[in-house]
Every structure is written in structure tokens, then in C-alpha cells.
Amino acid sequence: MDWVGAILGLLALVSVLQAWLSKSKNKKKRLPPGPRGFPLIGNLHMLGKLPHRDLHRLAQKHGDIMYLRLGLAPVVVASSPQAAELFLKTHDLVFASRPPLQAGEHMSYGQRNLSFGAYGSYWRAIRKMCTLELLSSHKINSFKPMRKEELALLTKVIQEAARDHVTVDLSGKVASLSADMSCLMVFGKKYMDKEFDERGFKAVIQEAMHLAATPNFGDFIPFIAPLDLQGLTQRMKGVSKVFDAFFEKIIDEHIQSTDQERTKDFVDVMLGFMGSEESEYRIERSNIKAIILDMLTGSMDTAATAIEWTLSELIKHPRVMKKIQKELENVVGMEREVEESDLEKLEYLDMVVKETMRLHPVAPLLLPHAAIEDCNVNGFHIPRKSRVMINIFAIGRDPSIWTDAEKFIPERFHGSNIDFRGRDFQFIPFGSGRRGCPGMQLGITVVQLVVAQLVHCFDWELPNNMLPSELDMTEEFGLIVPRAKHLLAVPTYRLQQQ
Template sequence: MAWIWTIVAIVIAIYLLRELLKIKKKLPPGPKGIPILGHLHLLGKTPHQDLHNLAKKHGPIMYMRWGFVPVVIVSSPEIAELVLKTFDHVFADRPYHEASMYIAYGQRNFIFSKYGSYWRNVRKMCTLQLLSSHKINSMQSMRRREVSLLIACLKRAAVDGGAVDLSAMVSALSAEMSFLMVMGKKYLSEEIGEKGFVAVVREVVHLAAMPNLGDFIPYLGMIDFQGLTRRMKAVAKVFDGFLEKIIEEHVQSKGEKESKDFVDTMLEIMQSGQTDFEFDRRHVKAIMLDMISASMDTSATSIEWIMTELIRHPQAMKKLQKELEEVVGMERMVEESDLEKLKYLDMVVKEGMRLHPAVPLLHHESMEDCQVKGYHIPKGSRVVINLLAVQKDPIAWPEPDKFIPERFAGNSIDLRGRDFELLPFGSGRRSCPGIQLGIIVVRLVVAQLVHCFNWKLPNGMHPNELDMSELFGLATGRAKPLMAVPTYRLHK
């Protein structure tokens, strides 16, 4: 035990020395911290909510310390615009993320990679070749087929008149579409060791989202205080073997497939040798992981919350159904070509994403000292944009906690990061490159679910009794699954 106390004493000494040598500059206001932990003890199971509540007391730009890491919390559209637009070049970096180092091949994935030439090249590749309009449109028939399978499954369930786990069904749909786009195969039944592929992906996502003291107090990371490093290494080894298997399948089937998935495209880029940056199998696997985890969970989470709000607000549900009847009719299902004509659907999706951002905390890092609203932001600070607070700012949004789709009528606020009151996909250099695909999937699935079925809660439950608690993670969904009773309503 003596060595543990020695490490603790060294940590305390380093902390005190840092405090003594710190140059006093005007930092943003914030709560009082404690030695070593700083303000980590103020964060619970839903840190975005905890930070929102702290910002109500300390202001829209707030200074904290998470362990030894200085952290600036942004909680208003005005400050978000300064960070993501005015000083975007300063805050374009990502903080160190230990899980990504082990699971994503030394932080070679797109989401967590450090800002620089590699990241710029990979973003360009993703934007122009993996997530281009042409590529997204080429997969339209796949999306139609998979959504039709979900509707058929729900139609059969509706005959029995019982409740379905809508959360699980939407999650399965999202996973299937993600696998088909990225790897050309569903892989839902594939086993990795003792677990299914989907379960392993979710374990990877869970580990990446877990608060890791090693990210904030490096000395604890060295001794694997929480046991996370051991778990990351184990799951990374298993996952890597399976990704290698997928790549080999693509190599063997080269020239035999009618259409290319994302892996095919990346392998062509890798084998061409024409990139002016390092790009080998490690990078292919890291980006595969990004594409799967990002598309699988965020779209499903958004759909889950939007359907929750529509069930809680029957008048909005009826209004959307009326629009669908007028635009689409009752003799067929919704097509992607219908989506742009569905104005109220657009309002519903925006409002759902405003109230329930799938990824509520956006993590950036300052690459140099900077002044924001007269406050000093030190180089190396973690800058966290709390979308929950930004998108519930009472100045920007009257009655911010209420679900009111009509608030978007007659204005041009959209989801693409140009309006800083609404940033579900982020903004600036680090905005999500899959915005177009994400919006299409969410709109299409919500439209089909509402057009094809009436929905009510089981056992006579009143909408106001529905549990709205959250489960925080890389994507923050419902803590409890959405159970609902469907009734088929189309004429066919």
C-alpha cells in the first residue's frame, strides 16, 4: 500500500505546484473545485443536465477543472457561435481520448483524431467519396427495403393488439442499415467470441462513452484505476479480428459485387496508393468503426425521442398524419421524394432534435491561448459545447422545455450548423459529415411510422406518465425502452 500513498503524495505535490505557478488571468466564472478532482465530483450520471444546471448559476461560459484538465463549458448560442465559427480555427482540435487510442487504432478514427493534415484528408475522403449525395442516393433502394421490412413486422404485431418495443425495433433497423451501407451485409447474426457483433459494437461505444479518470488524471490512468484499459484492450483485440475478417471478405469478392459499400470504396483508395497521406488497414478499420457507431446509434436515438414526443402530444401526431394524408395519400407508403414536401414533418424533426440532441456534449480542444468574451481560454483547454443548454436557451427559445413544432413555422432555422440556436450535428470544421444521410433516415423512418400506424401507450397509460429519463452515452437515448401499441391505418 505504501506505493499507492507515494503516488497520491506526488499527485498532490504536482497539483499544488501547478496552482502556485499558474499565471493569474481572467478565466470564465465557475463553481469552486476541490484538489485533484477539480469539479469531477459535480458530475453525475447525466453530466449534460448537471452542466446545464451549473450554467444557470455561473453563466453561459463557465470554467471548470476535470482532474488536471482545464475545461470551458459553453451554454448559449452566442458563445457557441464564437467557438464554432469566429474562433473555429483555434478550437478545431479534439482532446486526448484513451478509449480511442486502444479501440480506434491510436486515435486514427475520424471522430476523435487530432486536427491536422490527416484529419483534413480523411474528412475530404468521407465527404466526397463515402457520404456524397451520389453515394447516399445510390443506397435509396436499400433504405426503402429495410424500412418496408420494419413496417411489415409492425403490421403483423398490430394484429395481436399488443405493445411493441419500438426502441429495440428502431435500433435494429438503424443497425441493419448501417451495416449494409458500411460493409454490404447485415452481420446481425454474426458471432464474435461469445457475443453477437451488435453487442460488441455497443460494448465499444459504451467503453468510449464511460468517464475515464485516466483522461483527466494521467497518473491514475497509468495504474488503470477503473480497470477500463484492460477492458478496452480485450474488446479491441476481439473487434480487430472481426474487422479483419470483413476486410478479407471484401478483398476476396472484389469485382463480383454490383454495388460498392464503404469498405469497398476505402480499400480501393488504400490499394491505389494515390493518397498523399498514410492510409492502411488500421485507418480503414478505424473509419469503419466510426461509420458504424455514429450512424447506428444517433439516428435511432433521434427517432426514438421524436416518436416519444409525438405520442406525448397527440395533437402534433394528428397534424403530422393529416399532412401525410394530403401529400402522400393513404394508398401507398412514403417515398424519399416526398420528404421535401412535408413541411410539418420537418418542424417535428427539428423540435425533437432541439429538445433531445442525440450527442448532447461536443468536445473540442483549444490549440492556442484565446480570448472569448473577454475571458482567457488557455491552450490545451477542453471546450465543451452543451447542446442541451444551447438548444434550451430561453432567449432563443420561448418556453424552451415544451415540444412546440410550430415554433419553426415562418423561419429559416435549419439543422445544418448555420444557426447556432440548433446544432444537433455540430458546426464548423468538426461538424458531422453525415448530416444529409442522418436527416434523410430520421425523416423517412418517422414519416413511415406515423403514416402507417396510430400509436398509443400500453395499459391505458396517460402520455404524461411516460418516463422521460435519459441514459447518457456517446448517444443519449431513453433510459427505458419506448413501449407502444400500433394500429395499422393505411388502406392497402
């Protein structure tokens, strides 16, 4: 394997030369402050299993606009509301693109989806299509009966467990509910695991999310990408092959379908634009498959993780649980289950969900932005092609903004106009600007509805006489950051028996 050592030695030399040339080129330009790095790897060694926490600690030392080098890639991290506003509003257009990533190339059909796609005319067209055709208020409302039916099925299963005083895997149940809802919206039907892959539908989605989040040496040191030293490319190609075969089957089923009366799902809508010369979207099969994957990953894990963390915080804080149940008793009553029309009246529920997303943002670093051109931000030179990370985990814990920032206090949002829409940069769980999440309204609706139903219909206790304060709140690494351990709890049915 001497040739490997020779190649790596040569690459290290190239890295040093490139870094020196870059430094010489920018010596008259003021880069943001940041930690010193090593040749070739830069600051990669400083990031562990939970990068959002590592970057938060580094920012406390180096500042809210911080410069690092991950391999050969220049990276800027914004860790305050003021810094986030500069990148996502003041200079939004400059940072509206995405960097080229192996995950996007191999698993998103050459970055043809909404999440990873480079900024340009194609991306603007599919963004418009997703916003107006797939995620409009009208389309979201058309699936309201489905959400009610699926949630009723879950409630019935948990009610049976409550009758026998059986421990429920809440993380697993919520994940299955979210997967079923996503499949019904995107595909029009639920699919059994065996119809997808022997590992199961949820497992392969999680594998894709994990691969997309894993720091890939090939992304940061492009010269070594063909070597696939971590084996990530091979795994990405394997996952992509599974998805592609499944999506081909889905598209063929929709093309051959003769049922004209069913509610049109997302695939139906996109097929209506395929091959049409009159459509401004002009999408083909590969585009549809890329967007299908986007819709699945964007709706399944994100909603499930937000629900999981909210229920965890409620169980850990009985005072808050009792308060939200009291509101539900007053608004909904004890004779029926929660309806979506109740949500706008549940002010404390809104505070609870906001506080959870402040403490546990589903995607704590959002997705990386890329500088389209050189830019001066707050007096700092940001070179073209720099990657920009917005650390909303750090922003949510900034003590200069949030009193008792590490504590779960929903009342901090009482009387506040702060919302989810990306206008208040101290609270941007869905991002902001051109790259803000278009599925925000759908996501919030699902999270609030499921949480309201599960805490209205049931009291929850931890198993084995565990105290609420003993609940493990450790995170698990990923593009989406869920609990490391599943949330297990014992339900007791609360509503009056019909």
C-alpha cells in the first residue's frame, strides 16, 4: 500500500501549497477569526459526534462569525441572530446556493432536488412548484381527513396498551405514524416494509439521513474522493439503488392507475407536469424521483423528531404537562379527541412546541449554504465557494437573548410575537430567506396535532418507577438530531369512555 502513502503525501503537499496560495491571495482581506488547523485536514479533528455542540463551544471562544477550514473547504459558521440575519437576509442572494456534496450527487440524482440543488433557474422552478402545487394551504387541507384517520388508529393502539398497562415505545409509534402520513401524501398509499427493502422503509430512510450528515472526506478533500476511504460512496450508491427501484415502481403504478376519484397525491401532481411543453416546470422522471425523496425525508423524520422531543420535555416536566392538559380540557373537553380546528385556540401548546424547537432544533445546523461570489459580511471577507453553516442550536442557547437558556420554560413565549416563519432570527427552526423550508406549515400542523392528541387522550409515566428528572435526553448524531434512546412510557387513558 506504499502508493496510498505516496498519494496522501502528495495531497498533503498540494493542500499546504493551496492553503498558502489562498492565504497569500487573501492576506489583505480580513477573514473571520477562528481556530488554527492542520495541513490537509484543517479543523476536521475538532468536530466530534455532535458537531453543532462542538461548533457552539468554538464560537464562544472565536466569535459569532467564525472561520474554519474543513479539509480544503473554507467554512463560515454563524452563531447569533445578528450573524444569521446577515447571511440569510442582508446577503441572502449571495448565500442562496448549496455546495457540491457527494450525498447530493449520489442520493439526490445529481442534486436535482429542492434541499441540495444549486441556486439557479431550475431550483427556482421546482421551489415554485413545491410551494404552489404540493405544499399549498389547499393541498395541505386536502389531506386533513387522512391525518385524522391515521391519528385515530394510533390512539386506538395506545388505548389498548393503556388497558393492559403496557409500556409503549413512543418514538417507534410516532415514527411509524409520520412514515404512514408521508407515504399517503406523497404516494397515495402506505407501503409494507417488505415491498420496499428487506431492511424496511424507515431503516433505509434513516440510513440515507445518516450518510448525508456524516462528514465525508471526499467533500472536504476532493482529491481523495475517488478512494472512498470511509466507504460512504459505496453505501450511498447502494441506498440510491434501493430508492430508485422503489420510485420507478411508484411512478409506473401511478401512470397505470385508472382511479380518477381519489385525492391526488404528490406523485400525481408532478406527473401532470412531466413532458409538458406548456408547463413552466418541465420535469422528467429523474426530477420526480429526486423530489419524491425530498418530500419523504423532509416530512418523515423531521416531524417525528420534533414530536418525540416535545413529548420528552412534557414527560420530564410534569408541571408543563398538567398545564397543557388543562388547556386541552378547557378548549376541547373530555368527551372527544382533538380536531385540527382546535389548534389555533391552543395558545399554550404553541408555546410548548416553540420552546421545544428552541432547545431541540430538528436540524441544528440547517443545511450548508454556499457563497456564489466573494462577499463582505460585517467587515469580514467571505471568499466565493465558502460554505456557511447557521448554528441555530447555538442561537437557541444564547444567554444574551434567552433568560435561563438551558431551561425548558414555554412561558417565555407568552405575549411574544416571535413565530416560526423566519422573520425573527433568534428563532429560525425552519431556516429563513430563499432556502427557508417550504413545508413549514405542514410540519407545524402535524407536530401540534399529534402532541395535542397524545397528551389530551393519555397521562404518561416512565416505566420501572423512573422519575421524570431521570429521563435520558441524550442526542443522536445525524442530519436530523433525534433522541439517542427511544422514548418509552406507560399510558393511562384520560377521556370519558363513550
